Amino acid sequence: xxxxxxxxxxxxxxxxxxxxxxGTKYRVGGHxxxxxxxxxxxxxxxxxxxxxxxxxxxxxxEDFQARMAELLGKEAAVFFPxxxxxxxxxxxxxxxxxxxxxxxxxxxxxxxxHEEDGLKELHHIEPVLLADKQRLIRLDDVKGLQEDIACLLxxxxxxxxxxxxxxxxELEAISAYCxxxxxxxxxxxxxxFEVLPYYGKTAAEVCQLFDSVYISFYKGIGGIAxxxxxxxxxxxxxxxxxxxxxxxxxxxxxxxxxxxxxxxxQRVDKMGLYYEQAKELAALYNGCRGVTTLPEVxxxxxxxxxxxxxxxxxxxxxxxxxxxxxxxxTHYVREYGEGGSYFEVSIGDRYASVPAxxxxxxxxSLNTKLR
Amino acid sequence: xxxxxxxxxxxxxxxxxxxxxxGTKYRVGGHxxxxxxxxxxxxxxxxxxxxxxxxxxxxxxEDFQARMAELLGKEAAVFFPxxxxxxxxxxxxxxxxxxxxxxxxxxxxxxxxHEEDGLKELHHIEPVLLADKQRLIRLDDVKGLQEDIACLLxxxxxxxxxxxxxxxxELEAISAYCxxxxxxxxxxxxxxFEVLPYYGKTAAEVCQLFDSVYISFYKGIGGIAxxxxxxxxxxxxxxxxxxxxxxxxxxxxxxxxxxxxxxxxQRVDKMGLYYEQAKELAALYNGCRGVTTLPEVxxxxxxxxxxxxxxxxxxxxxxxxxxxxxxxxTHYVREYGEGGSYFEVSIGDRYASVPAxxxxxxxxSLNTKLR
Numbered sequence: 121x122x123x124x125x126x127x128x129x130x131x132x133x134x135x136x137x138x139x140x141x142x143g144t145k146y147r148v149g150g151h152x153x154x155x156x157x158x159x160x161x162x163x164x165x166x167x168x169x170x171x172x173x174x175x176x177x178x179x180x181x182e183d184f185q186a187r188m189a190e191l192l193g194k195e196a197a198v199f200f201p202x203x204x205x206x207x208x209x210x211x212x213x214x215x216x217x218x219x220x221x222x223x224x225x226x227x228x229x230x231x232x233x234h235e236e237d238g239l240k241e242l243h244h245i246e247p248v249l250l251a252d253k254q255r256l257i258r259l260d261d262v263k264g265l266q267e268d269i270a271c272l273l274x275x276x277x278x279x280x281x282x283x284x285x286x287x288x289x290e291l292e293a294i295s296a297y298c299x300x301x302x303x304x305x306x307x308x309x310x311x312x313f314e315v316l317p318y319y320g321k322t323a324a325e326v327c328q329l330f331d332s333v334y335i336s337f338y339k340g341i342g343g344i345a346x347x348x349x350x351x352x353x354x355x356x357x358x359x360x361x362x363x364x365x366x367x368x369x370x371x372x373x374x375x376x377x378x379x380x381x382x383x384x385x386q387r388v389d390k391m392g393l394y395y396e397q398a399k400e401l402a403a404l405y406n407g408c409r410g411v412t413t414l415p416e417v418x419x420x421x422x423x424x425x426x427x428x429x430x431x432x433x434x435x436x437x438x439x440x441x442x443x444x445x446x447x448x449x450t451h452y453v454r455e456y457g458e459g460g461s462y463f464e465v466s467i468g469d470r471y472a473s474v475p476a477x478x479x480x481x482x483x484x485s486l487n488t489k490l491r
Numbered sequence: 492x493x494x495x496x497x498x499x500x501x502x503x504x505x506x507x508x509x510x511x512x513x514g515t516k517y518r519v520g521g522h523x524x525x526x527x528x529x530x531x532x533x534x535x536x537x538x539x540x541x542x543x544x545x546x547x548x549x550x551x552x553e554d555f556q557a558r559m560a561e562l563l564g565k566e567a568a569v570f571f572p573x574x575x576x577x578x579x580x581x582x583x584x585x586x587x588x589x590x591x592x593x594x595x596x597x598x599x600x601x602x603x604x605h606e607e608d609g610l611k612e613l614h615h616i617e618p619v620l621l622a623d624k625q626r627l628i629r630l631d632d633v634k635g636l637q638e639d640i641a642c643l644l645x646x647x648x649x650x651x652x653x654x655x656x657x658x659x660x661e662l663e664a665i666s667a668y669c670x671x672x673x674x675x676x677x678x679x680x681x682x683x684f685e686v687l688p689y690y691g692k693t694a695a696e697v698c699q700l701f702d703s704v705y706i707s708f709y710k711g712i713g714g715i716a717x718x719x720x721x722x723x724x725x726x727x728x729x730x731x732x733x734x735x736x737x738x739x740x741x742x743x744x745x746x747x748x749x750x751x752x753x754x755x756x757q758r759v760d761k762m763g764l765y766y767e768q769a770k771e772l773a774a775l776y777n778g779c780r781g782v783t784t785l786p787e788v789x790x791x792x793x794x795x796x797x798x799x800x801x802x803x804x805x806x807x808x809x810x811x812x813x814x815x816x817x818x819x820x821t822h823y824v825r826e827y828g829e830g831g832s833y834f835e836v837s838i839g840d841r842y843a844s845v846p847a848x849x850x851x852x853x854x855x856s857l858n859t860k861l862r
Contacts, residue, residue, distance in 0.1 A: 155539060156537050158543075238737065374530075
């Protein structure tokens with residue numbers, strides 16, 4: 121069996137960017153290939169006699185949920201197969217509680233652009249889009265809401281705009297305002313652990329500003345799949361009922377739980393390192409002609425790279441850089457605006473294995489070709 | 492870590508049925524413990540370099556779906572994390588197609604009793620309950636429907652009444668009637684492979700009577716979790732959109748796919764054996780005083796055992812049998828009606844490892860204690 125995933129498509133005339141990337145010796149982003157070895161490694165340390173969870177019960181799920189609840193400073197936590205499921209359910213619970221089927225979130229919120237409108241089609245919840253696609257939600261946006269909402273969702277960091285982040289004081293002010301107005305505050309914390317070094321806070325210190333929190337195990341953590349939804353015991357109890365309704369209360373979720381646990385333990389303490397490496401790498405990009413990163417100085421392990429070249433031209437440049445230097449910078453490029461391109465960078469374990477001089481060489485090559 | 496699952500509860504004064512069952516040398520039902528070893532065994536034969544599926548794409552998921560579609564004689568198939576998700580979605584698609592949010596199914600249908608009303612709460616679909624709790628849906632029930640429905644769901648076999656099955660001619664007649672009336676026919680085939688030896692048909696021969704089919708990989712197949720939904724290409728395309736809305740379009744479903752594939756290959760050809768063993772075991776139960784099985788002669792690997800003793804009394808009897816003979820017949824008992832009890836038996840790999848004389852001993856002991 122083989123298969124290069126969704127990105128590999130109809131570029132057949134010359135070597136595609138993905139092919140060139142796959143041919144490099146050093147790859148700059150991520151934790152490495154998502155292959156079966158990742159699961160085997162996670163299971164290698166687990167006793168085969170360990171019993172499966174059974175429809176949400178059993179030590180393997182309950183222990184992990186308890187540890188995550190404690191870490192996030194919440195009463196309880198529930199393991200979900202996906203964040204899509206967890207977050208729709210969180211918003212539904214808050215809407216039901218207030219008998220008001222309206223929430224607010226960013227125009228590039230995951231629920232708005234990646235979930236086939238599940239929130240609307242399954243839960244009939246109407247979103248109000250706050251801020252605009254270029255910037256973060258600010259306190260003034262929340263204060264300026266013309267309609268009542270049951271819940272405000274904030275994504276930390278805001279992935280689709282390069283992983284930007286409000287400063288902590290603004291976050292506190294938004295939280296205080298929401299509490300005053302009876303608006304529930306939900307965190308899309310798919311990359312929560314990735315921003316803690318920048319905030320200089322513990323997970324619990326950030327989470328206490330929110331009524332409910334979702335975290336993911338396959339972003340910076342690099343697990344197989346899975347999510348945690350945390351909040352009060354009353355909230356999480358309700359979320360279990362909805363989890364069953366959604367078809368997420370599987371007889372066995374342990375393949376995801378055990379791998380989430382394994383990669384969480386491996387990587388949660390490396391988020392500071394990834395953050396420092398992201399800043400270093402972003403500086404290298406910003407040193408190239410016509411290249412900017414968003415944010416200019418990353419606040420997590422991620423950022424976006426914007427380059428003023430059409431997609432095909434940039435791909436051709438990158439293929440040359442990869443073949444010349446053996447360093448792979450990105451496996452894909454997307455069109456952006458008029459004649460521009462961008463791609464996302466997330467720092468993971470691979471970055472440390474790229475020799476500094478190789479990286480310098482790659483950026484020298486890129487800079488030359490962009491002139 | 493330990494944990495004996497959901498069945499182990501507040502029976503602390505004397506040895507519980509589950510404890511006694513766990514202490515037996517020979518256990519009659521199922522494939523054995525649902526522990527992590529089951530996943531490790533499935534992965535042992537898989538090359539670690541095999542790439543993950545990515546949000547429904549990639550060889551690992553597409554190949555399996557194609558093989559299942561072919562086996563079921565349908566144009567296409569989609570892998571789902573759960574049958575709960577797959578079946579709600581199937582009914583939703585048929586309802587949308589007919590612009591009619593009404594379906595019909597058995598009063599003990601999985602969607603009616605095990606899914607926290609997901610069909611109603613998420614999809615606002617109204618079910619008409621056909622037949623009654625004691626018997627199968629018949630052609631006359633379908634003909635007698637007072638209201639239009641978009642879809643009829645038939646469960647083969649009807650698990651909650653012991654795994655009963657309409658004869659094949661009645662199934663053909665129901666299918667023909669539905670086609671004539673423009674009613675879509677959906678199969679809850681969680682245990683489809685288990686009934687093929689009785690029908691003497693291939694999966695495709697049974698499935699061609701239905702417009703959509705769901706099959707499960709952790710019943711008789713004994714996998715970790717997961718389901719397939721099959722039908723026309725148009726139907727399965729729509730189901731992928733709903734799968735994403737439900738939060739079931741995980742970045743990686745391969746832990747379930749690979750294990751489903753492994754255990755399917757191991758056990759699909761053993762369904763005839765399980766069926767013969769189920770008939771043998773049911774005869775042993777029916778030979779005991781005050782014991783009947785439902786059905787009297789099984790039509791699959793499963794049946795229910797009804798015993799005219801209150802739960803606590805029956806549990807005490809069973810504990811004695813287990814301790815005396817080392818044979819475990821069931822790990823749980825449920826109350827049934829006035830002063831009666833029942834439990835479910837599903838034959839799997841364990842049955843073959845119970846020596847015939849030990850089994851005979853256990854039933855002699857049971858029969859003596861029931862006098």
